Amino acid sequence: MGNIENPMVLDSHWPHLEQPEPKVIGxxxxxxxxxxxxxxxxxxxxxxxxxxxxxxxDCTYQFIADRAVCKGE
Incomplete structure (x- = not known):
């Protein structure tokens, strides 16, 4: 007996739900x-x-740590 694919799970039937490719903005x-x-x-x-x-x-901490001067203990 062959495998039967459920057409509801095929991506070609749901193109409006596809995630766009990420674009580098900065x-x-x-x-x-x-x-x-x-x-x-x-x-x-x-x-x-x-x-x-x-x-x-983590990014915010690194940004501040790179520019701040640590004082005190």
Whole structure:
């Protein structure tokens, strides 16, 4: 007995649900990796320049750690 494919699960029947290809729109100043249009990101104005950073704790921490001076214990 051959395999019968359910036509409801074939991608060709649901082209309107396909995810678009991600497009690189910038570089994260925190992790230095690409930001694509499917990511969540923040835009900031720093020293008159607009920068982009992933909306992620690690990226934000790295961005601040690279520019801040640690004081105290």
């Amino acid at each position: 570089e994260c100043v925190g992790c230095q990796e690409d930001i694509v249009n499917l990511d969540a990101w923040l835009e900031l104005m720093v020293d008159g320049e607009e920068i982009m950073i992933h909306q992620d704790v």
